[in-house]
Amino acid sequence: MPDCEALLGLFNHLPDVVLFVKDLERRLVYGNGQLLEKLKLSSLSELVGTRDEEYFPAEICESFRQDDEEVLKQGNSIVDHLELAFDGDHAIDWYVTTKLPARDANGKVKGLVGITRSCADPDLIARLSSDRGLQRLMQWLRENSDRRVSIDEMAQMASMAVSELRDKTKATLGITPRELEIGSRIKLAGDALRETQTSIADLAIRFGFYDQSAFTNQFKKRTGITPREYRHGRRVEN
Numbered sequence: 001m002p003d004c005e006a007l008l009g010l011f012n013h014l015p016d017v018v019l020f021v022k023d024l025e026r027r028l029v030y031g032n033g034q035l036l037e038k039l040k041l042s043s044l045s046e047l048v049g050t051r052d053e054e055y056f057p058a059e060i061c062e063s064f065r066q067d068d069e070e071v072l073k074q075g076n077s078i079v080d081h082l083e084l085a086f087d088g089d090h091a092i093d094w095y096v097t098t099k100l101p102a103r104d105a106n107g108k109v110k111g112l113v114g115i116t117r118s119c120a121d122p123d124l125i126a127r128l129s130s131d132r133g134l135q136r137l138m139q140w141l142r143e144n145s146d147r148r149v150s151i152d153e154m155a156q157m158a159s160m161a162v163s164e165l166r167d168k169t170k171a172t173l174g175i176t177p178r179e180l181e182i183g184s185r186i187k188l189a190g191d192a193l194r195e196t197q198t199s200i201a202d203l204a205i206r207f208g209f210y211d212q213s214a215f216t217n218q219f220k221k222r223t224g225i226t227p228r229e230y231r232h233g234r235r236v237e238n
Helices: 004-013 033-038 058-074 122-128 132-144 151-158 162-173 177-195 200-206 212-223 227-231
Strands: 017-023 028-031 078-086 092-103 109-118
Touching: 004 017, 004 033, 017 033, 058 078, 058 092, 058 109, 058 212, 078 162, 078 177, 078 212, 092 177, 132 151, 132 162, 132 177, 151 162, 151 177, 162 177, 177 200, 177 212, 177 227, 200 212, 200 227, 212 227
Parallel strands: none
Antiparallel strands: 017 028, 017 109, 078 092, 092 109
């Protein structure tokens, strides 16, 4: 059998892929060079034995914990789960995460192994689903989410019934159509926070939120920091 350490080392040569391995207690036991870079760590020894809570805000860690426990306690695989995260330049974008149970020779779950990939590449969007309607919707939301879009509009863009859209989005991406739509607006609002001096209140209205408070709540729920903190450069590396 190939050396496991050598296989894991291959991921150091995939620049767009973050690899992580956790034990049953959700402690990190391995990460590739891309993960170390994102967490601002200089060596693997600094990573081993730590948990997500030491690097990320509580809002983000709770989502990580729920996914981890589904893998570790239920033995389920989470494949191509779409989520918002920060890239190396502190910009918000969509990322795709896969987590698989790591089992011993008797089939008992001993931990998990996962990868995260940037969804900035349109080709990755196409690979996430063989359904052209869903592909079209995802790309359209990335480019046009400057207002609140109804579920009926999304279904029309995807050329499918509302119930079919809900089922396919959840099965393919691990999130609901509404989560996809709100996340797309959060991503574009994040771009505007970085690139313009438009007030946060005005951006809230521009991107379809009821007011600045609603925008702030939704932004923090998905990123772990407020729009103001994000604009002023507080870093939360994913």
